[in-house]
Amino acid sequence: MLILTEKEIQNHYVMKDAISDLKKGLNSKKQGLITNPHRTVIEIPDNQASVLYMPGAELSQKIASVKVVSIFPKNPKHGMPTTQGILMLTDAQTGKHLCMMNASYLTRLRTGGLSGIATEKLARKDVKTLGVIGTGAMAFEQVLGVLEVRDIDKINLFNRTQEKAEQFKERLIDFGVKQPITIAANADEVVQAADVICCATRSNEPVFNGDLLKDGTHINGVGSYLPHMQEVDLTTIQKASKIVADDLKGVEEEAGELIHADRESDWSFTDLYGELSGLPDHNGLVRENDKEITFFKSVGAAYFDLVVAIGIYSKLQEIGVGSEVEV
Amino acid sequence: MLILTEKEIQNHYVMKDAISDLKKGLNSKKQGLITNPHRTVIEIPDNQASVLYMPGAELSQKIASVKVVSIFPKNPKHGMPTTQGILMLTDAQTGKHLCMMNASYLTRLRTGGLSGIATEKLARKDVKTLGVIGTGAMAFEQVLGVLEVRDIDKINLFNRTQEKAEQFKERLIDFGVKQPITIAANADEVVQAADVICCATRSNEPVFNGDLLKDGTHINGVGSYLPHMQEVDLTTIQKASKIVADDLKGVEEEAGELIHADRESDWSFTDLYGELSGLPDHNGLVRENDKEITFFKSVGAAYFDLVVAIGIYSKLQEIGVGSEVEV
Numbered sequence: 312m313l314i315l316t317e318k319e320i321q322n323h324y325v326m327k328d329a330i331s332d333l334k335k336g337l338n339s340k341k342q343g344l345i346t347n348p349h350r351t352v353i354e355i356p357d358n359q360a361s362v363l364y365m366p367g368a369e370l371s372q373k374i375a376s377v378k379v380v381s382i383f384p385k386n387p388k389h390g391m392p393t394t395q396g397i398l399m400l401t402d403a404q405t406g407k408h409l410c411m412m413n414a415s416y417l418t419r420l421r422t423g424g425l426s427g428i429a430t431e432k433l434a435r436k437d438v439k440t441l442g443v444i445g446t447g448a449m450a451f452e453q454v455l456g457v458l459e460v461r462d463i464d465k466i467n468l469f470n471r472t473q474e475k476a477e478q479f480k481e482r483l484i485d486f487g488v489k490q491p492i493t494i495a496a497n498a499d500e501v502v503q504a505a506d507v508i509c510c511a512t513r514s515n516e517p518v519f520n521g522d523l524l525k526d527g528t529h530i531n532g533v534g535s536y537l538p539h540m541q542e543v544d545l546t547t548i549q550k551a552s553k554i555v556a557d558d559l560k561g562v563e564e565e566a567g568e569l570i571h572a573d574r575e576s577d578w579s580f581t582d583l584y585g586e587l588s589g590l591p592d593h594n595g596l597v598r599e600n601d602k603e604i605t606f607f608k609s610v611g612a613a614y615f616d617l618v619v620a621i622g623i624y625s626k627l628q629e630i631g632v633g634s635e636v637e638v
Numbered sequence: 639m640l641i642l643t644e645k646e647i648q649n650h651y652v653m654k655d656a657i658s659d660l661k662k663g664l665n666s667k668k669q670g671l672i673t674n675p676h677r678t679v680i681e682i683p684d685n686q687a688s689v690l691y692m693p694g695a696e697l698s699q700k701i702a703s704v705k706v707v708s709i710f711p712k713n714p715k716h717g718m719p720t721t722q723g724i725l726m727l728t729d730a731q732t733g734k735h736l737c738m739m740n741a742s743y744l745t746r747l748r749t750g751g752l753s754g755i756a757t758e759k760l761a762r763k764d765v766k767t768l769g770v771i772g773t774g775a776m777a778f779e780q781v782l783g784v785l786e787v788r789d790i791d792k793i794n795l796f797n798r799t800q801e802k803a804e805q806f807k808e809r810l811i812d813f814g815v816k817q818p819i820t821i822a823a824n825a826d827e828v829v830q831a832a833d834v835i836c837c838a839t840r841s842n843e844p845v846f847n848g849d850l851l852k853d854g855t856h857i858n859g860v861g862s863y864l865p866h867m868q869e870v871d872l873t874t875i876q877k878a879s880k881i882v883a884d885d886l887k888g889v890e891e892e893a894g895e896l897i898h899a900d901r902e903s904d905w906s907f908t909d910l911y912g913e914l915s916g917l918p919d920h921n922g923l924v925r926e927n928d929k930e931i932t933f934f935k936s937v938g939a940a941y942f943d944l945v946v947a948i949g950i951y952s953k954l955q956e957i958g959v960g961s962e963v964e965v
Contacts, residue, residue, distance in 0.1 A: 314963050314964075406689070
């Protein structure tokens with residue numbers, strides 16, 4: 312069995328790879344070649360923690376996987392990360408257990424990659440200013456996903472704790488991002504200037520005012536992944552002419568702001584434009600004009616991890632990275 | 639993360655350890671400290687194969703686990719094993735992924751250990767002759783489980799292919815089993831002589847005639863783990879004064895011969911005496927006299943693997959066995 316660390320994956324598998332592998336995966340999903348059973352959540356009540364088991368299978372590449380993620384919110388107090396994820400791949404032709412890999416960067420990368428694909432299909436071709444609301448754990452790869460698909464010439468960040476926005480800016484610069492990066496005093500500033508907005512927060516209340524959105528804006532929202540959360544407000548949902556889900560079933564069960572809108576307003580889940588895998592797959596845009604506001608809502612699903620993990624395994628195995636162990 | 643191979647586990651963790659750890663686990667189950675969610679089965683239709691994901695948690699020792707078992711019935715044609723299992727442990731206090739271990743020997747050992755515990759509680763104290771029907775993959779540790787808890791002085795084997803019974807006998811001798819071992823021409827011979835019978839087959843039809851059972855016999859049945867299978871006949875089920883399940887929920891869903899009896903006869907699941915974890919936990923016997931026929935039906939459950947895996951991890955980590963890898 313091949314063991315792959317986060318560092319090994321980061322050194323050899325980048326956003327461009329993830330977007331390419333996710334597109335293959337979306338195609339498999341469309342063809343009915345993805346098995347996506349319900350995840351199992353084990354609650355650890357004493358620690359207000361949980362361990363999630365997310366199995367899945369890709370029947371064209373014939374690989375099954377399970378991602379195991381522990382979520383321990385009190386961990387940072389003890390100097391440990393809140394979430395710790397690993398993923399295991401099993402050959403679905405021989406039953407052999409092939410690979411175990413760290414799943415932290417993988418999860419962030421696939422989330423950013425999905426926003427990249429959504430931006431490629433939904434955002435105007437001439438977008439220039441990227442606004443980022445929330446510079447926490449998932450935000451970095453959101454920026455990379457958008458940069459991969461559009462010629463952005465300015466990045467505008469907002470975070471509740473400004474210091475963290477400063478650190479995030481430094482990290483982008485260190486990574487090699489050349490575009491000028493500014494830090495906004497509030498979310499309004501970000502929204503009023505943005506052509507594309509990435510939200511990656513853990514907020515329970517909307518993080519910006521939808522009235523301020525410019526015509527033609529595209530929004531990626533990867534927070535609000537639990538029913539009680541809200542990241543995008545009802546105005547934005549109502550103004551969006553096309554709302555696309557990463558996974559329809561997942562979004563209906565988990566996307567807090569949409570669940571809220573479905574219950575409390577005229578908007579309903581039947582108004583969703585569709586699922587990322589179901590959008591027209593010609594290379595053109597899905598948006599019909601430059602005025603439309605579009606919104607991509609992402610909550611994640613095991614098969615996105617799976618198809619990126621297959622890509623990581625294939626690439627790193629081929630170039631001889633990782634440690635082979637007998638189990 | 640600690641990696642443990644089958645060989646390392648076999649060299650350092652034996653039936654006595656498994657029985658001791660399973661007793662701890664049964665006690666946790668009784669106290670409501672076991673989380674035992676439904677397993678997830680991913681079907682691989684092209685290969686008539688499946689991959690099973692079995693998560694669970696032990697809330698007193700604070701460890702969660704998932705066993706992943708691939709079952710590929712066509713594998714032996716290509717020189718590969720039908721089942722390939724691994725198990726991963728996660729610390730339920732910190733969310734840290736602690737250990738990945740081979741789960742083949744572990745599964746056989748916990749199955750044998752459960753039959754050992756059942757035999758200890760249900761078989762007469764003076765049983766002498768052990769009969770074994772079916773000498774396939776699971777049978778070896780069945781014998782070890784019984785030998786651990788009773789002073790057996792004769793072992794009598796039957797297998798449809800006699801050559802495999804001969805090989806099984808050699809394996810027992812190589813392992814250090816001192817009791818005389820004979821090979822019977824048919825199952826009837828085994829049953830007529832036996833005080834304790836272990837059945838470990840994949841049969842779809844009963845493997846012996848219950849009319850031939852001596853008074854006071856105890857039977858362990860670990861085959862018939864799917865609804866269409868049958869290992870023990872209706873006569874045995876009706877003659878048994880106490881039928882004990884390893885896990886009530888599991889047996890009601892999976893134990894073919896009991897499902898069949900429940901549907902087709904006066905016997906019903908309400909006639910089950912109980913679950914192994916619910917039997918009186920004083921050291922005395924559960925059987926009330928030397929005439930009773932008792933039957934232990936075992937189909938397995940994730941938490942049995944889990945508690946044995948915790949024991950393996952604790953013991954091998956303490957003595958410094960296994961390879962530490964970064965993931």
